[in-house]
Amino acid sequence: MKKLFFLIASLTLGVAVFAQPGEAAPDSSWKKIFRGSSTIINDLVHTKLEVKFDYPKARMYGKAWITLQPHFYPTDSLQLDAKGMEIREVSLVKGTSKKALKYQYDNRLMRIQLDKTYKGGEKYMVYIDYISKPNELEVTGSNAITDAKGLYFINPDGKDPKKPVQIWTQGETEATSAWCPTIDRPNQKTTQEMYITVPAKYVTLSNGLMLSQRKNTDGTRTDYWKMDLPHAPYLFFMGVGDFSVVKDTYKGKEVSYYVEKEYEKVARRIFGNTPEMMQFFSAKLGVDYPWQKYAQIVGRDYVSGAMENTTATLHQESAYQNARELTDGNRWEETIAHELFHQWFGDLVTTESWSNLTVNESFANYSEYLWLEYKKGKDAADEHHYQDMQGYMMQPGNDKKDLVRYHYASQEDMFDGVSYNKGGRILNMLRNYVGDDAFYKSLNHYLNARKFKTGEAAQLRLSFEEITGQDLNWFFNQWYYGSGHPKIKIDYAFDDAAGMVKVIIEQTQKTDKVFKLPVAIDIYQGATKQRHKVWIENKSDTFSFAYSKRPDLVNVDADKVLLCEKTDNKTAEQFVHQMKHAPLYLDRREALEFFNKKGMQELSLGLQDKYPGLRRMAIDRLGKSKFAKEAAVVESIENIARTDKDRKTKAAALRFLAKTGDAKYESLYRQFISDSSYSVAGASLEGLEKLAPESAYELAKKYSSDAKGPLGEAVNRIIIGKGLESDFDFIAGRFDEEPLSQEKLTSVNQFGSYLAKINDLAKVKKGIDAILKFRNAIPEQYREYTDPMFKTSLDKLGKAKGSEIATYIEQQFK
Ligand SMILES: [Zn+2]
Numbered sequence: 097m098k099k100l101f102f103l104i105a106s107l108t109l110g111v112a113v114f115a116q117p118g119e120a121a122p123d124s125s126w127k128k129i130f131r132g133s134s135t136i137i138n139d140l141v142h143t144k145l146e147v148k149f150d151y152p153k154a155r156m157y158g159k160a161w162i163t164l165q166p167h168f169y170p171t172d173s174l175q176l177d178a179k180g181m182e183i184r185e186v187s188l189v190k191g192t193s194k195k196a197l198k199y200q201y202d203n204r205l206m207r208i209q210l211d212k213t214y215k216g217g218e219k220y221m222v223y224i225d226y227i228s229k230p231n232e233l234e235v236t237g238s239n240a241i242t243d244a245k246g247l248y249f250i251n252p253d254g255k256d257p258k259k260p261v262q263i264w265t266q267g268e269t270e271a272t273s274a275w276c277p278t279i280d281r282p283n284q285k286t287t288q289e290m291y292i293t294v295p296a297k298y299v300t301l302s303n304g305l306m307l308s309q310r311k312n313t314d315g316t317r318t319d320y321w322k323m324d325l326p327h328a329p330y331l332f333f334m335g336v337g338d339f340s341v342v343k344d345t346y347k348g349k350e351v352s353y354y355v356e357k358e359y360e361k362v363a364r365r366i367f368g369n370t371p372e373m374m375q376f377f378s379a380k381l382g383v384d385y386p387w388q389k390y391a392q393i394v395g396r397d398y399v400s401g402a403m404e405n406t407t408a409t410l411h412q413e414s415a416y417q418n419a420r421e422l423t424d425g426n427r428w429e430e431t432i433a434h435e436l437f438h439q440w441f442g443d444l445v446t447t448e449s450w451s452n453l454t455v456n457e458s459f460a461n462y463s464e465y466l467w468l469e470y471k472k473g474k475d476a477a478d479e480h481h482y483q484d485m486q487g488y489m490m491q492p493g494n495d496k497k498d499l500v501r502y503h504y505a506s507q508e509d510m511f512d513g514v515s516y517n518k519g520g521r522i523l524n525m526l527r528n529y530v531g532d533d534a535f536y537k538s539l540n541h542y543l544n545a546r547k548f549k550t551g552e553a554a555q556l557r558l559s560f561e562e563i564t565g566q567d568l569n570w571f572f573n574q575w576y577y578g579s580g581h582p583k584i585k586i587d588y589a590f591d592d593a594a595g596m597v598k599v600i601i602e603q604t605q606k607t608d609k610v611f612k613l614p615v616a617i618d619i620y621q622g623a624t625k626q627r628h629k630v631w632i633e634n635k636s637d638t639f640s641f642a643y644s645k646r647p648d649l650v651n652v653d654a655d656k657v658l659l660c661e662k663t664d665n666k667t668a669e670q671f672v673h674q675m676k677h678a679p680l681y682l683d684r685r686e687a688l689e690f691f692n693k694k695g696m697q698e699l700s701l702g703l704q705d706k707y708p709g710l711r712r713m714a715i716d717r718l719g720k721s722k723f724a725k726e727a728a729v730v731e732s733i734e735n736i737a738r739t740d741k742d743r744k745t746k747a748a749a750l751r752f753l754a755k756t757g758d759a760k761y762e763s764l765y766r767q768f769i770s771d772s773s774y775s776v777a778g779a780s781l782e783g784l785e786k787l788a789p790e791s792a793y794e795l796a797k798k799y800s801s802d803a804k805g806p807l808g809e810a811v812n813r814i815i816i817g818k819g820l821e822s823d824f825d826f827i828a829g830r831f832d833e834e835p836l837s838q839e840k841l842t843s844v845n846q847f848g849s850y851l852a853k854i855n856d857l858a859k860v861k862k863g864i865d866a867i868l869k870f871r872n873a874i875p876e877q878y879r880e881y882t883d884p885m886f887k888t889s890l891d892k893l894g895k896a897k898g899s900e901i902a903t904y905i906e907q908q909f910k
Contacts, residue, residue, distance in 0.1 A: 097400060366415060390439065
């Protein structure tokens with residue numbers, strides 16, 4: 097799973113999440129609970145489902161035939177998860193006859209008394225007739241079910257004309273049991289058949305292959321989906337709606353993209369690299385894509401990022417991008433890789449418990465790096481690596497958490513910057529340490545040893561040990577079963593008389609922990625370098641290297657893989673040498689950051705960098721530096737604005753020029769304001785805003801019908817900034833139409849500020865309604881993170897407009 101919404105929301109609002117003074121101390125009783133894997137009493141073997149839907153009531157009628165067997169010890173009872181269901185019948189199936197079984201049900205668990213004691217491996221089948229009521233799940237004391245409906249009806253009564261009618265499911269972590277009675281644990285696997293009855297105008301998607309379709313006399317159709325390879329219940333999926341299905345293939349298997357009609361034409365530009373990804377990952381892992389087909393579907397109002405349901409990945413609406421957005425690059429590419437890689441790490445081999453989530457999520461996270469490295473080059477991958485490392489560092493508390501964690505308050509807490517970002521960086525270090533061939537061979541060993549079963553970090557270690565012949569307890573104890581990361585200070589002492597350089601590396605983290613870190617040190621004479629491999633393993637280590645001529649640069653962690661915070665006391669000359677001769681993205685980035693910090697002219701070297709991300713960074717830093725007005729700098733950036741092939745870099749250059757307020761660029765802005773890239777058009781509109789505000793306002797209105805991303809932001813800012821009451825319908829309409837997204841979250845404050853400026857209180861109330869409609873569309877489990885932001889914006893508005901509005905907000909915001 098990729099929890100974009102949650103991750104970013106908690107990052108931006110991180111501070112607000114923590115307890116305020118005066119609040120009750122949080123419940124810490126979970127610290128005493130060991131969260132191992134669930135004891136297996138009965139094994140799921142096969143699950144057959146027949147379902148049909150009551151759209152107006154948002155209910156599902158289900159019949160389940162579940163085949164099970166005692167795992168080892170004999171048992172006469174069966175416990176099934178079934179959340180908030182109305183149970184109509186529970187019986188044992190023997191051939192063609194059924195026999196009623198006694199059971200107890202507390203709205204969450206069914207305790208079923210079997211007809212006799214079954215021996216280990218002795219199969220039996222239970223039949224359950226039930227109704228799922230996901231919108232009526234009740235909160236009852238300790239049985240609170242607030243976080244997971246499992247089954248989502250989108251616009252089921254069709255009353256929202258702007259939204260299609262859809263159904264989709266979300267199983268992870270343990271929500272499949274809201275629509276299918278099962279043993280809802282990741283250490284269960286079952287084959288599966290689904291008969292899904294829907295209005296004939298809709299298409300369906302589920303796991304495995306659709307083997308047949310039957311038209312019914314009542315205007316419905318029943319699709320029969322079969323999954324004949326075992327997988328975990330949280331990976332079950334159903335999707336129903338009016339989708340166009342765009343088809344590709346990989347080695348004769350269907351690869352398909354389920355999108356709304358509007359996106360049919362661009363579906364391949366969004367998802368079309370999927371077959372190549374399947375080829376790439378299959379080849380690297382030495383395990384061919386293991387399932388029958390691979391489909392991807394985009395669901396409305398899905399606020400998690402994406403979910404790797406076996407053979408049927410669900411994406412949120414941010415996946416949708418039109419042709420103009422794609423001009424700036426496919427923002428969903430990494431997520432597509434992430435979910436696909438889960439089909440091996442997560443679906444084929446599944447974490448045995450949420451405590452070991454790393455064997456799912458760290459791999460999926462790292463696959464983003466692997467795909468970027470292969471498809472867009474090492475600089476792009478290393479930039480992603482750097483951003484992910486920052487993401488881990490920025491979330492408070494991450495440094496206190498082990499990667500494999502047997503104590504947590506809720507299993508949802510495992511989906512954090514440690515299991516994802518840090519875990520991905522740890523795999524990058526492991527790969528660097530054992531080497532590429534051993535890394536992939538070990539992954540191959542793990543997948544083959546554990547396929548269609550579960551995995552935990554210990555089994556991963558055993559596979560790496562088996563392949564490399566090395567004991568890797570030190571690595572796993574440090575990174576998987578330990579927390580934190582090293583803080584490293586590097587100093588250099590050159591002694592020309594002795595012909596010797598000493599490299600002194602200190603670990604300055606405040607904990608007692610000392611990390612063991614194998615690193616490469618490159619010693620440069622001009623462009624040539626000599627590599628030395630060393631182990632950092634003490635609080636302070638000194639490494640000495642002889643030289644005949646003083647080296648131009650000593651580059652510690654030359655592969656730039658260490659997960660650490662670093663103070664590197666190189667001289668300015670050494671960083672200049674690093675910028676010019678060291679090969680990696682992070683080599684150059686570190687040098688540019690140094691030049692920026694020290695106010696050095698060499699910051700402009702970044703403008704010529706081969707990697708667009710670093711050119712953009714240099715433009716951005718220069719814009720805030722004392723060199724911003726220097727003729728040579730401005731000329732170089734003007735040249736980038738006119739000629740750079742990378743649209744986002746071109747846009748950054750235009751934004752730089754916009755800040756100069758120089759009227760000579762007006763024609764340049766007018767030339768690029770109709771560029772197909774929203775970034776370039778948006779930056780041009782910004783430039784014009786300063787020089788010709790009236791004209792910019794008119795153009796903002798003109799272009800508003802097709803304005804997303806940076807152009808949309810510029811349009812909103814200009815029109816809202818003008819603050820005309822007569823623009824209310826236009827502004828409120830744009831806000832309302834924006835899909836549920838991180839961007840929309842950040843636009844709430846802007847919209848609130850506009851409302852504060854207008855006089856018609858009826859309109860202000862309409863605006864508040866639109867804000868709260870958005871807030872209420874965010875599922876409850878995310879509101880802990882998002883509500884403080886709504887509250888701040890609305891309080892400000894209430895204060896600005898007086899008691900009538902303040903009271904209105906108080907009444908509506910619950
Ligand atoms: Zn994931």
